């Protein structure tokens with residue numbers, strides 16, 4: 283029983299470490315080098331994302347495309363509702379977002395970064411990343427901002443407010459989805475484009491550091507839990 287308590291204590295302390303890391307101001311990112319989606323989905327009901335193991339910038343990447351023959355929104359893209367990409371950006375110290383994009387095929391009208399507010403009843407704020415991507419080439423984008431900006435400051439910096447969306451500051455205090463959205467022209471409906479996405483990153487500033495912090499992936503966290511469990515087991519053997 284004592285041994286079991288030690289084992290539980292090991293697992294519990296691993297859990298506490300995990301929570302502590304998740305709560306700190308730190309970067310989060312995906313490079314999709316393992317070909318997995320990591321919680322990203324198509325940006326609408328008519329799109330899907332695929333994890334590609336090669337062809338990224340470098341390694342794996344996320345491929346977005348239409349999932350059905352008809353797509354009334356004429357957009358493709360990817361979004362995430364993962365807690366590490368949503369919630370209170372001011373509290374998390376998020377002040378920059380970067381991403382690599384590649385128009386794999388087809389044509390485009392524009393591609394934006396979109397941060398939606400609170401839940402599905404609201405829209406969000408968008409930032410236009412580009413209106414013309416070269417086909418088959420990776421291009422890097424960085425967007426810096428202050429989550430506490432007034433609307434006037436956000437608009438002056440290039441952000442646009444959609445309908446049914448509160449202020450920039452309120453939106454960034456409760457982000458529902460983080461999204462990359464590409465609109466394509468009506469002339470492209472018969473042969474819709476595909477978009478490659480790689481190295482998506484939220485840069486957090488906080489705890490007195492502006493340096494990028496390595497992202498702790500599921501494998502690291504699993505190893506951490508296993509390690510703590512092993513320590514608990516060793517204590518059990520010695521007890």
Ligand SMILES: [Ca+2]
Pocket residue numbers: 313314315338339340341342343480481
């Ligand atoms: Ca990659």
